[in-house]
Amino acid sequence: xxxxxxxxxxxxxxxxxxxxxxxxxxxxxxxxxxxxxxxxxxxxxxxxxxxxxxxxxxxxxxxxxxxxxxxxxxxxxxxxxxxxxxxxxxxxxxxxxxxxxxxxxxxxxxxxxxxxxxxxxxxxxxxxxxxxxxxxxxxxxxxxxxxxxxxxxxxxxxxxxxxxxxxxxxxxxxxxxxxxxxxxxxxxxxxxxxxxxxxxxxxxxxxxxxxxxxxxxxxxxxxxxxxxxxxxxxxxxxxxxxxxxxxxxxxxxxxxxxxxxxxxxxxxxxxxxxxxxxxxxxxxxxxxxxxxxxxxxxxxxxxxxxxxxxxxxxxxxxxxxxxxxxxxxxxxxxxxxxxxxxxxxxxxxxxxxxxxxxxxxxxxxxxxxxxxxxxxxxxxxxxxxxxxxxxxxxxxxxxxxxxxxxxxxxxxxxxxxxxxxxxxxxxxxxxxxxxxxxxxxxxxxxxxxxxxxxxxxxxxxxxxxxxxxxxxxxxxxxxxxxxxxxxxxxxxxxxxxxxxxxxxxxxxxxxxxxxxxxxxxxxxxxxxxxxxxxxxxxxxxx
Ligand code: 3UK
Numbered sequence: 001x002x003x004x005x006x007x008x009x010x011x012x013x014x015x016x017x018x019x020x021x022x023x024x025x026x027x028x029x030x031x032x033x034x035x036x037x038x039x040x041x042x043x044x045x046x047x048x049x050x051x052x053x054x055x056x057x058x059x060x061x062x063x064x065x066x067x068x069x070x071x072x073x074x075x076x077x078x079x080x081x082x083x084x085x086x087x088x089x090x091x092x093x094x095x096x097x098x099x100x101x102x103x104x105x106x107x108x109x110x111x112x113x114x115x116x117x118x119x120x121x122x123x124x125x126x127x128x129x130x131x132x133x134x135x136x137x138x139x140x141x142x143x144x145x146x147x148x149x150x151x152x153x154x155x156x157x158x159x160x161x162x163x164x165x166x167x168x169x170x171x172x173x174x175x176x177x178x179x180x181x182x183x184x185x186x187x188x189x190x191x192x193x194x195x196x197x198x199x200x201x202x203x204x205x206x207x208x209x210x211x212x213x214x215x216x217x218x219x220x221x222x223x224x225x226x227x228x229x230x231x232x233x234x235x236x237x238x239x240x241x242x243x244x245x246x247x248x249x250x251x252x253x254x255x256x257x258x259x260x261x262x263x264x265x266x267x268x269x270x271x272x273x274x275x276x277x278x279x280x281x282x283x284x285x286x287x288x289x290x291x292x293x294x295x296x297x298x299x300x301x302x303x304x305x306x307x308x309x310x311x312x313x314x315x316x317x318x319x320x321x322x323x324x325x326x327x328x329x330x331x332x333x334x335x336x337x338x339x340x341x342x343x344x345x346x347x348x349x350x351x352x353x354x355x356x357x358x359x360x361x362x363x364x365x366x367x368x369x370x371x372x373x374x375x376x377x378x379x380x381x382x383x384x385x386x387x388x389x390x391x392x393x394x395x396x397x398x399x400x401x402x403x404x405x406x407x408x409x410x411x412x413x414x415x416x417x418x419x420x421x422x423x424x425x426x427x428x429x430x431x432x433x434x435x436x437x438x439x440x441x442x443x444x445x446x447x448x449x450x451x452x453x454x455x456x457x458x459x460x461x462x463x464x465x466x467x468x469x470x471x472x473x474x475x476x477x478x479x480x481x482x483x484x485x486x487x488x489x490x491x492x493x494x495x496x497x498x499x500x501x502x503x504x505x506x507x508x509x510x511x512x513x514x515x516x517x518x519x520x521x522x523x524x525x526x527x528x529x530x531x532x533x534x535x536x537x538x539x540x541x542x
Contacts, residue, residue: 013207013384020174021183021202022093025245026053027174034221034248040082041224041270042253047082049248052089054170055082059090061168063121066144066159070095070175071182073119077101077110077128079255080231083148083161085241087123088231092183095175096121099185099197100232102435103128104498111135112194113187114142116392121146123161179203185391186234188333189436190429197391198334207385208238208337209246211358216327216341217274217302223249224299226272228258228281229434235306238337239276260284264295271299275324278307278434280466282314282326297322306331306338307434309422311465312350329353330422334406336385340420351419352412359383361420362405363412371413376423379412380405428522430459432468437501439469439522445496446471446503449489451479456512456520457503460529470534471503472525474512481508505534 026049029039035050047055068074074091076098078084084100091098099117101110110132114122118141124132126149133155136145147158154160177183183202187195213219227239231253244251252270256262258281267275275297277285282305285291303318303326310328318326329341330352340361342353355361362370363377371377382404389397400407411423430437439457446455453476459467473489475481486506493502513524 013203013210015179015203015206017179018176019179019202020093020095020177021205022056022089022174024206025242026056026089026093029053029245029248032248037248038250039245040085040251040253042080042082042255045082047085052082052085055086055165056089056093057170057172058165058168059086060094060172062146062164063091063094063096064172065164065168066121068094068096068121068144070177071097072121073097073099073117073185074121074123075099075101075114075117075119076232077103077122077124077132078148078232079103079125079128080236080240080253081125081255082253083123083125084231084253086165088184088241090172093172093174095177095181097182097184099187100237101187102232102498103230104435104500105131106496106498107131107134109195109498111138114139116194117185117197120144123148126150129155177202180388182388186237186333186336189438190396190427192438192440193396196393196396198387199389199391200336200385200387204336204385204387205238205242206246207358207383209243211383211385212329212331212338212341212356213238213243213246215357216329216338216343217243217304218344219243219247219249219274221248223247223274224252224270224272225249225274225276226252226254226267226270228254228263228275228277229307230258233307233434234333234336235276235278235331235338235434239274239304260288264288264291267297267300268295273299273301274304275300275302276304276306279305279310279314280308280433281305282310282318283466286314286317286321292321297324300324302327302344304329308431308467309352310350313465315347315349327353329356330408330410330420332408334387334400335359335381335383335408336387339381339383348417348419351415351421353420354418355420363414373416374413376411376413378426379408379410379420381408382406428458430467430469432459432500435498435500437469441497442469442471442493442501442503443520445493446473446489448496449492451475451485452489454512456522456525458522458525458529460505460526460532460534462504462534468504469501470505470507470529472507472509472512472528474509507532 029049039049040047121144123146145158146161148161185197229236327342329338331338339359360382442457453474455473460470513521
């Protein structure tokens with residue numbers, strides 16, 4: 001069993017009809033004799049493939065013992081850690097469906113995610129439990145809360161993860177799932193409405209690992225992957241979990257925040273061969289003065305960037321400083337990983353690159369007809385890793401997935417050499433540090449402040465060409481614009497929403513540009529903003 005690759009890139013990945021993804025990423029490594037090899041390195045901890053395999057089955061058995069059944073969702077609110085790895089594949093092995101979620105959200109967000117997914121179990125780490133505690137009474141379907149702590153001491157009504165897993169058998173036969181069964185979900189946000197659960201199938205990870213990771217990055221057993229982007233993000237999940245496990249390589253996990261010094265320190269000590277981050281992550285690393293005197297990236301053969309467009313200047317400065325190429329590529333939660341990418345030795349700085357073999361792309365106009373070469377249109381993609389649907393969102397599913405094709409919501413043009421150039425979003429969504437920010441959510445939060453009459457939020461570039469949110473605010477009578485009030489509004493948003501969503505700049509104006517029907521014209525705010533100069537602001541987003 002496992003993955004038999006045909007060798008011909010345009011053929012579908014050859015997987016059996018009865019297939020559980022845990023066999024490809026866990027069992028195949030034991031069969032290949034890698035039981036004693038390091039699979040996961042996390043701080044001082046090192047876990048072999050044999051140890052990971054045992055933990056995976058133990059978690060699967062523990063969930064089974066609690067009564068978790070096939071197809072039931074198991075939410076993971078965990079930092080990058082061995083527990084994440086074991087819980088993710090443990091749930092899959094049982095035929096249950098892990099749902100990793102962003103660790104930076106607010107209690108209200110988790111209430112929505114837990115109720116929407118109807119997860120019956122939640123595995124949460126001690127420091128993140130404070131985000132769940134306030135909404136526990138509102139969770140309609142959650143039956144088991146597994147609490148991961150170093151010292152023990154479990155909250156009331158929760159189960160001690162370690163104690164529960166420790167005594168389980170290290171053997172669990174993989175559930176008899178079909179290659180098209182649900183495997184895991186990932187949530188993605190849109191401009192309006194709640195996040196959408198993208199349902200990924202058992203074959204999706206093998207597809208991305210083969211097409212992009214092996215096909216473009218040429219990953220192999222000797223690689224050591226280090227992803228600054230976390231495992232809860234579709235990008236990080238591939239980079240640091242199912243890519244390395246596909247070829248029996250080693251992943252280097254960092255549970256803490258991706259502070260640039262920590263990243264350099266780990267890269268120097270743990271000798272990764274592949275480094276993955278987002279453009280803001282590379283900008284933050286470049287901003288460290290004299291880094292090359294203290295740190296070394298000698299082990300790194302390739303760097304990868306995704307999540308938002310990589311500005312040409314960052315590519316060039318990075319190559320100048322470290323002598324390493326950054327391969328920019330575009331991926332999405334719905335497609336699971338990267339489908340258009342630059343190739344080693346063939347980078348076109350500023351472009352997203354060429355179509356990854358195994359995928360197809362087309363750029364179309366409003367009537368869905370292909371545009372002429374060099375013209376801008378919407379990008380559609382076809383490939384075997386696209387999610388099956390958005391959970392309980394039939395209309396959104398139909399608007400996004402058109403048969404074998406998926407609408408990315410991105411505007412692109414293709415040049416004469418087949419390189420794709422990003423031209424912005426079709427909607428008003430912003431990517432900040434690789435993470436989605438809905439202008440509408442930020443506007444609604446700002447509008448709940450007593451000083452604010454109304455407001456409009458757009459993305460604008462700092463000097464490094466990276467986009468951050470900016471708010472245009474119309475004040476209520478009796479309030480006057482001031483730097484102090486601007487600061488107060490920023491703090492107000494930061495406390496209510498995930499911190500990366502707050503507006504970096506606030507500009508007070510007399511009135512917002514609106515349509516006849518009263519809709520904010522964000523494109524007019526963008527035009528107005530082009531006449532402004534912004535000073536670089538540093539904050540925790542880097
Ligand atoms: C934007 C990019 C320009 C684009 C992701 C790699 O970002 C990922 O998934 P998301 O669902 O967002 C998808 C959207 O983000 N985008 C991503 N990469 C680029 N825009 N250049 C890029 N290189 O709007 C896209 O539609 O959060 C990235 C792998 C897996 C992923 N899920």
